[in-house]
Amino acid sequence: MDGLIPGQHYEQQYLDLMRQIWAQGDERVDRTGIGTRATFGVTMRFDLADDAIPLLTTKRVFWKTAAREMLWFLTGNTNIRELVKQKVHIWTDWPLDKYRKESGEQIDRDAFEQRIIEDDMFAAKWGDLGPVYGKQWVDWPRYTPAGEGLFRREEKGINQIELLIDGIKNNPGSRRHIFTGWNVAELDQMALPPCHKTYQFYVAGGKLSAILYQRSCDLGLGFAFNVFSAALLIRMIAQQCDLEPGELVWNGGDVHLYLNHADLVEEQIAREPSGAPKLKILRKPDSIFDYEIGDFEVQDYAPQSHISAPVAV
Template sequence: MPRHPEYQYLDLMSHILEKGDRRIDRTGVGTLSTFGAMLRFDLSDGTVPILTSKRVYWKLAVKEMLWFLTGETNIRPLLRENVRIWTDWPLDKYRKATGEDISQPEFEKRILEDDEFALKWGDLGPVYGKQWRRWLGADGKEYDQVATVIETLKTNPSSRRMLFHGWNVPELPEMALPPCHMVYQFHVTGGNRLNLLIFQRSCDLELGAPFNFVGGAALLMMVAQQTGFDPGELIWMGGDVHLYLNHLEQAREQVTREPRLFPRMRLLRKPASIDDYRIDDFEVTGYEPHAAIKADVAV
């Protein structure tokens, strides 16, 4: 019987726990790190890599991907969907700028209720969605990289140029966080299977990677549906892959757990375009993971 694909993730985690390079990082928390990793997940049978060795809140990851695709850079639409995974950065910026020791719930409440406050303090700068959908060229024009990829898949699916990325050098200083999952490249195999490779320069393996796998799988399924292909492989590549030092106990617990069957994900309708998907379009069945593992984000 073939080995469960989730072991790729757990083996990488074990490798970092045993042999990771101990480093002081930007956040000051410190990490154990390895450089260069690749995981492959086959989506052609309907299963998706929603990890089972701990509960992954997959709807949050899909909502985040849908938010990226809108080109939006303010956390307000996320908060309206009860997605709080991006609040830490603007909250940290607000506290440092004002000296006010505001709680996260109060900060989020003000973002939701006060238009002016949301405009000033809720924006993350030109992060993912801005670069994917509204890349500002030196010629002053905006470029929609995602739309270009979809058009190329329909007209020239053997192209080797079907990718989009977020590493816009002049705009990096304005971003709350430079893009971690920074390159998305598409490839068609056998005339009908669409594959997606994601390159991630920096990866928080305990908290970030499980979300990135789900977001990538959702994106692959949406683009495949829009272009008339079947989902194929999701290939994830990491540069600096790390465990934060305050996540080591959680990781040690997780690697002892035996993976369960991956769930299935399907799209319940075909929207008119990549811009028209909603969270209700995604159905996940057969997800029976181990218990959630709590870990803090390093800002």
């Protein structure tokens, strides 16, 4: 896969990749024990001009959930409490699995989330995911010498997003418009190391484009959120920098379908994509960190029915 054929619906490249991996992918044992069919090294391209947004149309994507997650990343928060208060469940499985294993209590998800919301101490102990995504994006650890070969961790870390926007505004031709969540020193503290790990931005002709390198992609479930979120982030940063959105270039490393997603895959590749949804940003906040969910509106989105499938933890 190396991008979109001119005149083709933007989603067709995704469906073709899904079909190719399901038919010809390498069968591999993975971290979850479920098994995958996979390929390595994929590129897809999505034009973001004229408010275009790469929402999948062959199944319903709950885009507000993805947008709420992105806003949560930008706060630097790493506890699921603020997400579950908004009925966003996509990060619950990891702390829930840990709680069940360590406590022996076979609590269901709803009861676990309710305790996270109601009990401060329980949330602090069991709701934190470690220094995932947003923590690295806006508070990358910074150390200063403390004498005698020792170093002190500063209270405030490096805000990569703030530096990125400043760089795009003041030095648009730079080749260093990059942020990443892949902090090697802290990977073992994370509930899940970052899958969408590195973003690079590019300014030309008054437009802002970006490459997302995703080391691992669950093509059946995760991709729909990943591609929408990346496009949303480009749109937000472009607005903050008084640029037009350009293109999202999506690079996948290990791109896979789980073997227990057969029903999802077969159903989806039998469908035809259609439509051209738009994303409107209804106001320009003072900062990238001041957007709210009500600032986003998706128009002309008429997807086919949702297809459910289990998450591999």
